[in-house]
Amino acid sequence: MDQKFVVVDIETTGNSPKKGERIIQISAVKIENEKIIDQYTTFVNPEILIPPFIEELTGINDHMVMNAPLFEEIAPTLREYLEGYIFVAHNVLFDLPFLQNEFERVGVQPFLGMTIDTVELAKIILPTADSYKLAELAESLSLSHERPHQADSDAIVTAELLLYLLRKAKRLPLVTLEKLADFSIHLKSNIDSLFHNILSEKRNHIEDLPHDIEVYRGIALKKKLNSVKVDHYREKPIYPKTADEKEKIISSYIKSYERRAGQFEMMDIVYDSFQNEKVAIVEAGTGTGKSIGYLLPSIYFAYTKKSPVVISTYTVQLQEQLMRKEIRILSNILPFSFKTVLLKGRNHYLNMFKFEQSLLERDFQYDSLLTKMQILVWLTETVSGDIDELNLSSGGILLWNRIKHNDWHLTKEKNPWVSRDFYLFAKKSALDADIIITNHAMLFTELAQDVKIFPDFSYLVIDEAHHLEHAARQHLSIKLEYIACKFLLSRLGIYEKKQLYFRLEKLVEKHGITVENHVFEIDFMIQELEFALDELFMMFGKFIQSVSKKEQLQPKVKIRLKKDILQGNGWNAVLLGAEQINALMIDVQKGIQERLESLNKESEKLNNKDKAIIEEMYGLMSDFEQLRISIIALLLHPLDHYVYWMEGDKRALPNSIIIQAQPVTVQMQLNEKLFEKMKSVFLTSATLSINQSFHYFKEAVGLNLMSNVIEKQIPSPYDFHKLTKLIIPNDIPEIQQVSLQEYAEVITNHLIGIAQATKGRMLVLFTSYELLRMAHDYMRSSGLLEEFVLIAQGITSGSRTRLTKNFQRFDKSILFGTSSFWEGVDIPGEDLSCLVIVRLPFSPPDDPITEAINEFYKQSGKNSFTAHSLPEAIIRFKQGFGRLIRRSTDKGVVIVFDRRIETTSYGKAFIKSIPAVQMEHGNLSEIIDKIEKWL
Template sequence: MAQRFIVVDLETTGNAAKKGDRMIQFSAVAIENGEIQDQYTSFVHPGQPVPVFIEELTGIHDRMLADAPVFSEIAPRISRLLEGSIFVAHNVMFDLPFLQHELKTAGFAPFQGLNVDTVEFARIVMPDLDSYKLSDLAESLSLSHDRPHQADSDALVTAKLLLELMRRSSTLPLVTLEKLAALSYSLKSDLGFIFQDILAKKRRHAENLPPDIEVYRGIALRKKTISSGGTDFRKINSYPSGSIEKEKYFSAVFDEYERRPGQFEMMDHVRDAFENSRHTVIEAGTGVGKTLAYLLPSAFTAINGHEPVLISTYTVALEHQLLNKEVKLLEKMMQVPLRTVLLKGRSHYLSLFKFEQSLKEQTGHYEDVLAKMQILVWLTFTSSGDVDELNLTSGGKRYWRRIKQDGWHLGQKDPWMSRDFYLHAKQAAAHADIAVTNHAMLCSELGREPSLFDDFPYVVIDEAHHFEQTARETLGMRAGFNQIKYLISCLGLYEQKQMFYELERLTEKYGIIGKWHTFEINTLLQALDADMDDLFGILAKKVMERKKDTAGYQKIKFRINKAQWKQKAWQAVLLCAERIYATLKDIRRALIGRLELLQEKAAGLTEKEQAFIEELYSFLNDWEYLMEGMLQLMGKDDENRKVVWLEGDLRALPNSLVIQCQPVSVASTLQKELYAKKKCVVMTSATLTVNHSFQYFLNEVGLPKQNVNTVQIRSPFQYDKQVQFIIPNDLPDISSTGQEVFAEKMAAYLLAIAAETKGRMMILFTSFDLLKNVYHLMNESGLLDDFMLIAQGISSGSRSRLTKNFKKFDKAILFGTSSFWEGIDIPGEDLSCLVMARLPFLPPGEPVTEAKCDDLRTQGKNPFSAYSLPEAVLRFKQGFGRLIRRKSDRGIFIVLDRRIETTTYGRAFIRSIPAVQVKHQGLDETLKMIGKWL
């Protein structure tokens, strides 16, 4: 490029130059003619001490800056560097304003030229990345990044990133670049001139599209291919019956394969389940290798028996791991190609027709424009059209709701049907050997006629301990205050370019007169908006009344039952909810009436108008879901036993409030809509039994014991040699001391343990209040200054981010509640000590727990033994499973809750985990043992 780029990175004492923060390092890399020319770097004396957290982040300390120039001394050179250049930074909205302030303070003119943000550029050109942090981008692009958070290293990496992004942009199809260039002038940085420059060069040469790319209706997209559904000539051996035959398959792909008898045993049970059409439940301990143990017999059944198998797992990450890792291994083992497909709900897929029409809108809304540009690039490489591949902003996700696929309401009017992603996924599923889906998707199809999964007679449900909860969530509903307000705003209460006004324009154009006058509908919308404010305002006050019961935790759940509607204090809520439901119903009726009249005119509608009508029908699906939410809130649906509750964050009321509703039991639904309709359902997990019995799990998921085969396969790990299980005998029982004293004793105990284990410890809590108290006591003790303490709900970041940070540091302690009891995989020495503060009984006031216990009482059962205890035992097993992830792992397991040895039910916890000798000992003895053990 003829232009000269200056790529800048700054290190500073803080984020706010106007509040006194100053620069401590400056670096600039010059790029000309598409090549890096030179680099200028200098430390800068800030005139103030470097804060400790900045020193930890950057490695820059006061001694390094002692002889550095002040900014005014290097300002002339920086000013000359910037003159006539294009300013580039990774997050330009930080670096440029900070530099401008320093220049102004030093008496120099501010930079006046164009600027480019490589974060924004990377979002567009690589829309499928998980993270756009500079270090993560460097890793994904294999760019050397020696010293993250030092300006010279960051600036050089940003310069290389810029060149790579421009290179990738130049490979995009001409039609894609034309659209990107047109949209780019609504971005925050000046990327438009880059796209225009690349476009101008592209137009000078005839374009040869890659063979896997086509241009249809002005949009470039990857061509779709489906394996032939004709006669299957693939040859495959018979199922390997003996251990030696099985071992051949595994040794073909694993260099140092070690036979796992449990894996072979599980393979045979899955095979027998398919052959005998018998539902089977298998608990396979950690290390058995259950994924390949069910995939191998599934492949034999699908290919030799010509009957496809559906695999359902819990999360999106596990779905992709199955397809991208495990199935690839399976193909190598089988030495035959497998037809596999990933199936998700319709709304996961893009509607190309709606997207095409949205590109014609004259809108400059930033997040919409960014999402459009991301999708245009994504279409050149996606084969699925699945939104989970995209990293959209929150605003981009709102835009997706407009363009998602959710059926056709105007018949065959969609010109994109031949290339539709959802139809392609269905077609691929019809020819698949193995289809992969998730529990939520499987449950959402229950009872539908036809169902997406009708053609799969065999189903394997992995991570089955999550299945009952997922079924409850999927068969339930949730409606949040923000979601409702967004729907009302979409319809057009305040903006005249929204749906209602566009519908008015259309009906006037075609001479349609609705039963409801425009003024009446607008009045209804205003009343609805006001009533929603009133309803959630009252509910927020009800929630705040429970604040004293939260023990300092900001998130609260508050159950609503029918008895409350009879109370005088709740009459205002009931009346408001009834009024809202009536208004929602009236507005829906008015919209449907006009849409039906418009459909009669469908032959004369333009494509833009057709796309709008499809979008409005999508909107009405959400509107009807909201109506259902109001019915549930009022307790009007008596078809099934259901539990209704409010949940929200006390710091953000009423905005955070959500109405939730779930069935108390899903057993009968699963029996009727899943097990009765399939030849065989195999359910497997590492944690399904309580005291070696499957009864609790079978009851929850609705499988009659007499009609199911149950199998328990032990882990190959030698837990008695890999784990030291300790119950301290010198800590008090929390019930006798109270939480405050217990927290102090626990913190003192863990400080000593942490010093001996050198961190590498995870502490699991059932109460956020106890976690918070122990964390602060340990953090403020002054004894762990060289340790990194990471706490859920205190340290910022998601569960995966906190876990990743824990692995980064040699001396780290991870404090977790709820979600940390399972699904965390920290193998090796990163986790050497697992501590359970309390046995994981669910809080009795938790809405679903309370409702299930009420239900059991009406059946004459003991809620503790029938629900609370088995549920706690399963969570205990899941927590224990975090410690040993590999055959070579060793660890200390400490339970601080004395109930495990002082109560009659405590033995149920110990019997449910692998056989490990329990040691009752004091702290001194434990410290000596840890020193020898680790």
């Protein structure tokens, strides 16, 4: 039976009709027989002024609605238009309640029909979408969206989105639809009616599954085809040595190709360093084309030598980009076939056995249900089973932690999903791969563990190499978090009497197994353990309150745990608490381990549901043991040459408390575990050198211990002198000479003037969140930037990626960022034309790691400022500077507020670290004039 839909979108003056906010535009689109048949649109006179932010967002101004009808004039017609249709909106829980409030206000009957939320439906049908915002979904699906945030355009795009989602849902296998229909009864909108309608149609026909889909144990999956390398290239390929040979290969596929001498030079360094088994470091400026620069020679080398090359990156985004873009280009242009796989840690992969059993649970928690539905659809699309493909909510991640791969604890033969296992498939695929793409964290895990995932490899490319030291520290760090401890204990069953631990106990009883510790004893020990952990973290909370200075306004504190603290009397109570926790954990582990081993012996009698419980419990015990090891290393037996600290937010104690330790230096570990194990390593990044030297980088990662390291700087092909102007204001005080509040007021005046000159499109980089917040608040309250959208890290909600995308959506926007925005943010073109660096990016001297490293250098007889603090700040400055020019057609200004860049002897080192640019000075009015002329 055909369902009739009316897709509605409204634009309003704000979010709350109860507080007097009103509709300014409404549009409704009718769909019958899966076709758009009509659209009703009108502006509405809200009888109040439209706020500047809403005008900037929607493009709708007071003049446009001045002569429009009032809502009470259109309400009866609109209500009649909705009658008999399913009400659809993109976030129906906003549009419909707002509309119902307005109907009530003017005395019109509310809408009483069914609803569909296209956000909710898109999450299920498009589980791998990057975003569920309407504009971004429209862009990803190539739906024309001319005027985002105007109701007529939004409504028609939402209607087209609904039709797309319906068509895709109808193509899903019957077994998938049956499960989705069953789960969807518990969703927030009436999506169950859609699925049941599609099911009734589908059951009238015999289903022909697509050739690449199979149904196994009642779940539809995309078939995994073992890719066998087929090579039709009979002659051994010869690496293209000359520039003309390289250009012939690359230009054959890349449109409007421009020869880049630096890229060709990089290719030769990679190939030669592999051939001669050397370590090479190359700093490649923006626009060099470094991904192709190292991939092409790596592929030639791996293919001809029959030896895999591993490519390690820091970010998931770059891994995905390499697979999606550069590898695809090279597979089209090279005259031979090669095989590439992407390898990640075991926890990235779905455990199908655990997932199958989770589907049998009557768990109606919303996030859990939605995630299961997303995974059911995803399984018809994914070959990898890698969580990074999915867009899960934070609640969905909790479910993933239960169904992710840990290891097999029952024998593989008894796991019915072994033949379809994603993790095993990834390992098998890697065996004959030429190129293996991974990340730094996974690389360190592989090098450290006994059970190997990768095939044997001796040739390695490290991209984003400036992160190598940090990644090694993270890998070797030890962490204890209150929230993580509580979550782990909750999985033992201390909060709900029928959670994992008690399900395990029922199995013991069911199979008549006799155990040493009775269930009541273990229950008591778990409760004692939770109480002891709470006590421990309450002590930490009191410690944070007492140590952090009373005058310290910042709520977030970080306290280094030095020897005088760890050996003081006040710490004795912490040690006693830790010893009690360790003893309790050992007893709990013994009790649960005894049950698991006994059940394992009875594995012939276990059904699949029982086995899944045991698998999950083994994974939990592994996490439990890791927690115990962390407590020992952090509290009972601290490690030498590690720096220890505690951090927390004074507004949320003890929930926010984290205790952490990291090695002071990773030189020896990297040298022994990485460089000495490889025949050849090639390291590259855009920011590795300082004053034409790689000394700082080499020392940080242990390459100073090796001889004959090849070093090369390849400058950017862009003409920065023509593209960029560096401006240093001369009317900003030194920050040490005024209070933080005065400094914030001065820079706010400058930022307002600069924003008006650049019309937004401005990224402002801070080193202090407190200063960021003050500047943001002053700018917002000034009343001079009402038509601008201010987006601030830590104030505006959302991830770095989401904040950046929102910044790009608005013509007049300003993005405020701290630490993570200094690098990795890619905003090409006119979206970003002004970069402001508020302070030179020195790490706070009292930061625990900075303080410990500085002590390490002092003990070595070196000046810690010139050996560490200054080089680290220069690298970050280079990274910040690199945000502005991302393409040869970009143009912009960089403004540095920190006068130290000119007033100190070390300031010149910052200017020397960036490409040669035009440099100017001036007061605020002169700066504004220069910017307007330049842009």
